Amino acid sequence: MLLFGRLADQAGWRDRVVEASSLTALRDALAAVDPSLAEALSGPGVQVAVDKAIVRGETFLAASAEVAFLPPMSGGW
Amino acid sequence: MLLFGRLADQAGWRDRVVEASSLTALRDALAAVDPSLAEALSGPGVQVAVDKAIVRGETFLAASAEVAFLPPMSGGW
Amino acid sequence: MVTLTSEPFEPGAVLTTFCAGRNETGAVASFTGLARAEHGAALALGLEAYPGFTAAAIAAFAEAPWARFALQDYVLIHRTGRLAPGEAIVFVAPPAGHRRAAFEACDFLMDYLKSRAPFWKKEHSPGGGRWIEPTAQDRTDAQRWD
């Protein structure tokens, strides 16, 4: 899974392999080790992409799925 | 005196020395040798510049004055 | 054509390449965004993109001006990584048969890039780093086009 922007700063990492068969299971696994991060990942405006496509709500995850947590996008320049 | 754009094409020249002490005298001198050019110089939208400043109406001309007849400006590009 | 690059780039060189051989274009509007020093308040700008996601999202968005403004094509280059003041952040050039369309297309793309494109932006000042989120003005500008 991938973290961007302030979420990565908060976690202290940006890229990690986590075993989970669904988004809910992934969030639960994170909450067990870093509850405040898990809370931030559910915060307002945070979107989730699975294999580079935005998903809303629950979804099952394939073994090699890439899950990214995206804080509100700032735009570029 | 200088001619630009279609006025120069019509006259067949762009730059000529003419003896005249006023704009009226200059127009009269031109009319004597090329009446259709003199008419075009008085046509709609044609402006006159003396020493690179637009003038309206009659004006006296110093010996070294540069008189330019400017057809309607097309803008550039 | 959307390109993200983590290396500095030269907008003038991009414009030269883009204009070469254009016998029927007539007008190329362009916009260059440069990182600002803010008179010492900004040491650097950090721009994070999601590889494989950010460029695709921008390209998908830029399809709209193509239809809306009858663009022939466009070039769009955006920096990522850490930028020093004065470095180019973005260069956008949409050509158009007529200039008003070129300006509007450029403005349209810049509003999107400024406020909604998937980047995460961090301002590095003498007091530390701060992640930026879109301002109300940015959202208003983008909504002009909806």
Add this chain to the structure above:
Amino acid sequence: MVTLTSEPFEPGAVLTTFCAGRNETGAVASFTGLARAEHGAALALGLEAYPGFTAAAIAAFAEAPWARFALQDYVLIHRTGRLAPGEAIVFVAPPAGHRRAAFEACDFLMDYLKSRAPFWKKEHSPGGGRWIEPTAQDRTDAQRWD
């Protein structure tokens, strides 16, 4: 800074020079006008200027956007003489702290250059040469700003 040149020039090189060292500018809008081939109908474009008069008139006009759009400065280069299709006719770049101002200033200057600047323009086609005078649309565009 207004420059007339009878030699071909490269807009990208002008942009590069103009952007160099700009740590507080933020935004540079630009507009490049290129001669069009009109699919064979245009062999060349002739642009006549009045030396000492044309550049001064453009510079005097360009003072207005400075006040109106809070421009820092600008570059404006315009070709004269005989241009082949694809060659640059004009390059204008007004920088501005904010992009909307930069676009509007660019648009403002282009309307003037297109319709009212003291040039005389001749289109050379396979059928001969023809002097161009401003169109009604050109005058309407320029009047938007009055």
